[in-house]
Amino acid sequence: MEQQNIYQPYLMEIEKITEEAPMVKTFRLKFTNEEEANNFSFRTGQFGEYSVFGEGEVTFCVASPHTRKGYIECTFRQVGRVTSELASLQEGDTIGFRGPYGNIFPIDEWKGKNLLFIAGGIALPPMRSVIWTCLDLRDQFKDITILYGARSVDDLVYKHELEEWKNRPDVNLVLTVDPGGETPGWKGEVGFVPTILDKIKPVSENTIAIVCGPPVMIKFSFPVLEKYGFTDEQVYTTLENRMKCGLGKCGRCNVGKVFVCKDGPVFTRTQLKQLPDEY
Amino acid sequence: MDKELKILKYSDLSKLIERFRSKGFPVLAPVQKGKVIEIEPVDTLDTIALDVLLSTQSAKKAAFPKVEKVLEYTLEKAAVKQTAIDPNAYAETILFGVRPCDASGFKSLDAIFGEAPSDAFYLNKKEKTTIISFSCPTADDYCFCTSVGGGPGYTAGSDIQFTAISKDELLVEILTEKGKKLSGLFNDLLTDASPSIDKEKFLADVKVVFDLDKVISNTTAAFNSAELWLDQSLRCIGCGACAFVCPTCACFDFQDEQNTKKGVRLRLWDSCGFSLFTLHTSGHNPREVQSQRWRQRIMHKFSYMPEQLKVLGCEGCGRCSRACPVDMNIKEHLTSIALQ
Numbered sequence: 001m002e003q004q005n006i007y008q009p010y011l012m013e014i015e016k017i018t019e020e021a022p023m024v025k026t027f028r029l030k031f032t033n034e035e036e037a038n039n040f041s042f043r044t045g046q047f048g049e050y051s052v053f054g055e056g057e058v059t060f061c062v063a064s065p066h067t068r069k070g071y072i073e074c075t076f077r078q079v080g081r082v083t084s085e086l087a088s089l090q091e092g093d094t095i096g097f098r099g100p101y102g103n104i105f106p107i108d109e110w111k112g113k114n115l116l117f118i119a120g121g122i123a124l125p126p127m128r129s130v131i132w133t134c135l136d137l138r139d140q141f142k143d144i145t146i147l148y149g150a151r152s153v154d155d156l157v158y159k160h161e162l163e164e165w166k167n168r169p170d171v172n173l174v175l176t177v178d179p180g181g182e183t184p185g186w187k188g189e190v191g192f193v194p195t196i197l198d199k200i201k202p203v204s205e206n207t208i209a210i211v212c213g214p215p216v217m218i219k220f221s222f223p224v225l226e227k228y229g230f231t232d233e234q235v236y237t238t239l240e241n242r243m244k245c246g247l248g249k250c251g252r253c254n255v256g257k258v259f260v261c262k263d264g265p266v267f268t269r270t271q272l273k274q275l276p277d278e279y
Numbered sequence: 280m281d282k283e284l285k286i287l288k289y290s291d292l293s294k295l296i297e298r299f300r301s302k303g304f305p306v307l308a309p310v311q312k313g314k315v316i317e318i319e320p321v322d323t324l325d326t327i328a329l330d331v332l333l334s335t336q337s338a339k340k341a342a343f344p345k346v347e348k349v350l351e352y353t354l355e356k357a358a359v360k361q362t363a364i365d366p367n368a369y370a371e372t373i374l375f376g377v378r379p380c381d382a383s384g385f386k387s388l389d390a391i392f393g394e395a396p397s398d399a400f401y402l403n404k405k406e407k408t409t410i411i412s413f414s415c416p417t418a419d420d421y422c423f424c425t426s427v428g429g430g431p432g433y434t435a436g437s438d439i440q441f442t443a444i445s446k447d448e449l450l451v452e453i454l455t456e457k458g459k460k461l462s463g464l465f466n467d468l469l470t471d472a473s474p475s476i477d478k479e480k481f482l483a484d485v486k487v488v489f490d491l492d493k494v495i496s497n498t499t500a501a502f503n504s505a506e507l508w509l510d511q512s513l514r515c516i517g518c519g520a521c522a523f524v525c526p527t528c529a530c531f532d533f534q535d536e537q538n539t540k541k542g543v544r545l546r547l548w549d550s551c552g553f554s555l556f557t558l559h560t561s562g563h564n565p566r567e568v569q570s571q572r573w574r575q576r577i578m579h580k581f582s583y584m585p586e587q588l589k590v591l592g593c594e595g596c597g598r599c600s601r602a603c604p605v606d607m608n609i610k611e612h613l614t615s616i617a618l619q
Contacts, residue, residue: 005366005401007349007533007546011359053352053359054537056544082558094359098604215563241565242557244533249391249398250549251530252557254575255565256502257583276502 009096048099120213421597425495519550
């Protein structure tokens with residue numbers, strides 16, 4: 001039986017590079033093969049393996065919404081070997097992409113509900129995909145609140161889009177920076193995300209909360225959500241772990257028996273509570 | 280298919296290898312190389328290490344090589360051009376002279392690589408490999424196949440199995456359609472075997488040492504038993520040798536190698552025992568200490584795989600214990616888990 005090479009990436013051209021914050025860039029990628037472009041689809045929440053040929057692959061969620069066709073975007077911070085190489089590339093360069101992998105945010109089940117997005121630092125990119133998807137389907141949802149925090153004003157990513165969300169009457173955007181991270185002209189909040197979450201007193205009734213950020217932010221945000229009556233089924237997050245294949249074979253992203261790559265990366269808090277402490 | 284029983288003269292064994300080779304089939308078999316016994320291509324019977332207890336390396340590399348090219352590409356300025364690697368390009372191969380635990384070890388790999396989306400590199404090699412195993416006349420203290428559902432004459436995974444029933448004769452069990460097809464090459468050397476031959480009589484005596492159901496249920500319940508895992512792994516130096524010799528370990532890594540013009544992406548064996556295996560770029564490591572990595576090894580094989588893939592991740596070959604430089608013994612570890 002003839003079978004496909006599941007490890008062969010699509011070749012993608014870097015169409016546009018946006019500097020988001022220090023060491024943080026967004027790549028807009030378009031397929032170099034038209035047929036592949038036409039056959040490709042993904043759903044918000046899914047991720048992929050991006051390759052710099054010669055350096056290897058790196059895992060990011062797709063940062064663009066599935067409602068916008070013809071390209072995908074990824075946003076990454078330059079930290080390790082592959083992201084450093086990635087950051088050195090120019091518009092017009094070619095990279096590889098395998099995906100989409102993993103499960104999705106069940107936005108169809110969220111119709112008619114309020115959405116509360118809580119993100120910290122470089123965890124806004126995976127959430128940005130969901131936010132724009134929901135904004136592109138705006139009439140399907142009630143109130144949309146975005147609480148986003150970073151270490152400093154400089155570290156906030158997607159500054160242009162934050163501006164756009166701020167100016168939209170149908171979005172309630174709350175920005176915060178860690179104490180000491182504010183600039184003289186800063187008009188947003190100052191304080192850690194869980195503190196500001198408590199301050200804005202989120203309404204749990206008919207609301208879905210989507211939380212994504214560093215482990216410590218998630219850990220302290222959950223009790224606040226609980227305080228305001230959010231049940232575990234109302235709270236979603238997306239996990240990440242080191243991966244190679246993205247397909248449940250290479251054996252490293254599992255948390256207990258659950259593979260982040262194929263059973264996740266999206267989990268409800270109910271599912272999260274069933275996971276052992278291994279992530 | 281119903282298995283067929285035949286007799287082959289030991290003296291005709293070399294003809295088998297000759298015929299396989301003359302038909303162009305590559306033959307992989309255990310070969311003594313210095314102190315270790317590797318699974319290597321052979322041309323003649325006399326190069327095959329048949330009288331050994333077990334090869335040092337498992338036979339998994341027949342379908343899951345230690346290093347395998349999964350991508351090939353050329354670079355031209357900004358553009359990258361990929362040369363398609365055809366995972367289907369693989370010659371019909373005969374894996375000869377391996378032990379029953381090697382043959383049945385492929386069950387675990389089949390489950391991992393066969394799960395959708397399936398890994399064509401593995402599946403095609405496996406599909407094109409016909410396995411002729413030799414049952415075990417001897418065993419050592421590291422062997423515990425009978426405790427994990429196998430045995431010295433276990434036939435699952437083998438297409439043909441040979442058992443020495445006298446100095447001159449081999450009992451030939453033709454077990455699968457694939458085996459039947461291959462036996463067409465040496466039918467003239469086979470005579471009918473009496474159905475009354477008691478194969479068991481010629482096999483090693485491997486005692487059952489633990490209750491497998493208990494191991495599975497106790498392992499599943501033991502995730503948070505930090506003391507147990509620490510106790511078992513205190514000596515572990517995280518060298519990964521256990522995974523490299525294991526017939527069922529399938530974890531892998533990718534590495535790129537390239538010069539200025541062209542490159543390849545390689546898939547290589549990896550091990551959950553390595554500290555870098557799960558390390559995040561941020562410095563966070565979900566399995567920070569060796570006891571957590573040991574727990575992963577045992578739980579993957581005896582809890583996660585049975586539950587999710589309906590297959591055990593262990594054949595009881597004992598290779599991991601033989602290879603361990605600090606003398607960890609999985610048979611003892613499992614026995615103690617069963618007695619928890």
